[in-house]
Amino acid sequence: MKKLINAPESVLADALAGIAAAHPDLAVDKEARIITRAGAAASGKVALVSGGGSGHEPLHGGFVGHGMLSAACPGEVFTSPVPDQMLAAARAVDRGAGVVFIVKNYTGDVMNFEMAADLAADDGISVATVLVDDDVAVKDSTWTAGRRGTGATVLVEKIAGALAEAGGDLAAVAELGTRVNKASRSFAVALTACTTPASGKPGFDLGEDEMEVGVGIHGEPGRSREKLRPAAEIVGIALDAILADHDLTAGDEVIVLANGLGGTPLIELYVVFAEVAAILAAQGIRIARSLVGNYVTSLDMAGVSLTVCKADEQMLALWDAPVNTPALRWGV
Amino acid sequence: MKKLINAPESVLADALAGIAAAHPDLAVDKEARIITRAGAAASGKVALVSGGGSGHEPLHGGFVGHGMLSAACPGEVFTSPVPDQMLAAARAVDRGAGVVFIVKNYTGDVMNFEMAADLAADDGISVATVLVDDDVAVKDSTWTAGRRGTGATVLVEKIAGALAEAGGDLAAVAELGTRVNKASRSFAVALTACTTPASGKPGFDLGEDEMEVGVGIHGEPGRSREKLRPAAEIVGIALDAILADHDLTAGDEVIVLANGLGGTPLIELYVVFAEVAAILAAQGIRIARSLVGNYVTSLDMAGVSLTVCKADEQMLALWDAPVNTPALRWGV
Numbered sequence: 001m002k003k004l005i006n007a008p009e010s011v012l013a014d015a016l017a018g019i020a021a022a023h024p025d026l027a028v029d030k031e032a033r034i035i036t037r038a039g040a041a042a043s044g045k046v047a048l049v050s051g052g053g054s055g056h057e058p059l060h061g062g063f064v065g066h067g068m069l070s071a072a073c074p075g076e077v078f079t080s081p082v083p084d085q086m087l088a089a090a091r092a093v094d095r096g097a098g099v100v101f102i103v104k105n106y107t108g109d110v111m112n113f114e115m116a117a118d119l120a121a122d123d124g125i126s127v128a129t130v131l132v133d134d135d136v137a138v139k140d141s142t143w144t145a146g147r148r149g150t151g152a153t154v155l156v157e158k159i160a161g162a163l164a165e166a167g168g169d170l171a172a173v174a175e176l177g178t179r180v181n182k183a184s185r186s187f188a189v190a191l192t193a194c195t196t197p198a199s200g201k202p203g204f205d206l207g208e209d210e211m212e213v214g215v216g217i218h219g220e221p222g223r224s225r226e227k228l229r230p231a232a233e234i235v236g237i238a239l240d241a242i243l244a245d246h247d248l249t250a251g252d253e254v255i256v257l258a259n260g261l262g263g264t265p266l267i268e269l270y271v272v273f274a275e276v277a278a279i280l281a282a283q284g285i286r287i288a289r290s291l292v293g294n295y296v297t298s299l300d301m302a303g304v305s306l307t308v309c310k311a312d313e314q315m316l317a318l319w320d321a322p323v324n325t326p327a328l329r330w331g332v
Numbered sequence: 333m334k335k336l337i338n339a340p341e342s343v344l345a346d347a348l349a350g351i352a353a354a355h356p357d358l359a360v361d362k363e364a365r366i367i368t369r370a371g372a373a374a375s376g377k378v379a380l381v382s383g384g385g386s387g388h389e390p391l392h393g394g395f396v397g398h399g400m401l402s403a404a405c406p407g408e409v410f411t412s413p414v415p416d417q418m419l420a421a422a423r424a425v426d427r428g429a430g431v432v433f434i435v436k437n438y439t440g441d442v443m444n445f446e447m448a449a450d451l452a453a454d455d456g457i458s459v460a461t462v463l464v465d466d467d468v469a470v471k472d473s474t475w476t477a478g479r480r481g482t483g484a485t486v487l488v489e490k491i492a493g494a495l496a497e498a499g500g501d502l503a504a505v506a507e508l509g510t511r512v513n514k515a516s517r518s519f520a521v522a523l524t525a526c527t528t529p530a531s532g533k534p535g536f537d538l539g540e541d542e543m544e545v546g547v548g549i550h551g552e553p554g555r556s557r558e559k560l561r562p563a564a565e566i567v568g569i570a571l572d573a574i575l576a577d578h579d580l581t582a583g584d585e586v587i588v589l590a591n592g593l594g595g596t597p598l599i600e601l602y603v604v605f606a607e608v609a610a611i612l613a614a615q616g617i618r619i620a621r622s623l624v625g626n627y628v629t630s631l632d633m634a635g636v637s638l639t640v641c642k643a644d645e646q647m648l649a650l651w652d653a654p655v656n657t658p659a660l661r662w663g664v
Contacts, residue, residue, distance in 0.1 A: 002523040002540075002543075003600055004523070005603050014563070017610075021608075021622075054599060191335075266394075266629065267387060270349075271337050272336050274349035277350070297598065299599070302334060330664070
């Protein structure tokens, strides 16, 4: 295993120290393992809390800041955070208007966020939950009942976060987050497996000429293992799966995320995005907004995930609203 | 070789198509192979042009935009662009106030930018050149006479770009760019070699327990090949080399870039940055600003480069000035 770490057991603590040192706009509680915005939150606004296993950076800590998350709870690598973290985050950021939990659909995360919501309710904090389950590749995979939550998380956090910043109430913010998730579909292809610090070896074996089609963000199995193909064909496979599950028609506007899984150079993501643009253009679907880069990673996995969200005017306006986080920043 | 590409010979053209599709604020001339800002440049301002081999994305195209570069000229992977590209870029962006060429110190780039400067002068365009040679690892390496240009390029482009945007004249912008370079030192460590699309195999062999200390951004040899060590020790080696060559003393303010080489997960870069912050703090050196992420990559190489720039008040103020590019964006 080749990693820039001190020891497998200290990765999360060391990374949190680095996040604290790099981002003065964030407050990192290394004991409670929560990342919040530095300074007092505006009172009366709905707070957004997300979290999940580490190893997907910048998700979620990199999305804490004005216009997006109020707090993030990072678990150990590929391991759900515990309810106490989520409860501490909810207590830290609730300003009386309630808290939205944004939860990727993995069994551990769902269970722990549910427990935290119960504990928060006992504290008098109103909690609504948005479940993200955008990955069309498989149903009931490793660690998941139903579909897995992946790239759409970024879109949900950005768009719902903008509504919360604009003063939307708890029900409206949660409803919008759910609507963004329902409007989104994702599909990923891995060229290599990722290696967790704890295991020290790749999570699965992939031949020198093979790719995993429909892979999950922890290296969960996809739909098939196939021979590696040119980028245009790989994008074709991913978009076929996405569009077959979607209700897009010519004239629709979409937000597209071409997301690197951690070990893929940016030049390759641009090659991929060119193919995405060509295929969608041929179908009359307009890419209204896009992100190309590493947003929801899988440690050192080489590969790409594509997310397509059918966006209405409200979503686009909120997408464009100011955001000031380590990983997404514009308008401020 | 596992890459998300269509064919080795089409990587640059395909990536340019992706950049064009992803960034409506940029204008991509696929024939001339130059990337400029969309829309007309403000007249009377100095223009900044940079370029170099591809494979280092987001450098340089990702730094084109308000407050930073006026144009970028991407060559083939790890290959200098040709003088005609640089001349076309200078012609496209000169508004009568002259053009600054920002050139990383590699023999081919230096020669081609010099030829382009002569051609531009024949056209009546005033050109000044800033040479970036911040890598303290080695002198006279593969493809280089003198030191290699690496991470400081981002700082030079940001800070000199802000002065140009503020109306600085040609001499002042070039002088500042040179001053930022002289105030910066970099050092890189690779855990894996990178693979160019054309060669299809890693540029050098590195054992399962080895790292290349002082590596160049094309995989050029460094100072030594050593056993892999914990992140704290790797950072210690890199900062020792940087600080031994620098004139930093307690109380100084620095800008630090902790830069991923393309195949390194962000969580590891944060682990690295925590060690950087601890070492500099122990010496009384204050990190006034920082970047943690992938800015000057080497295709899929795993590893990190550190850049430390001794920053004066003017540099910090210009660092904070608004910038609106794909890879750096704040204040707008």
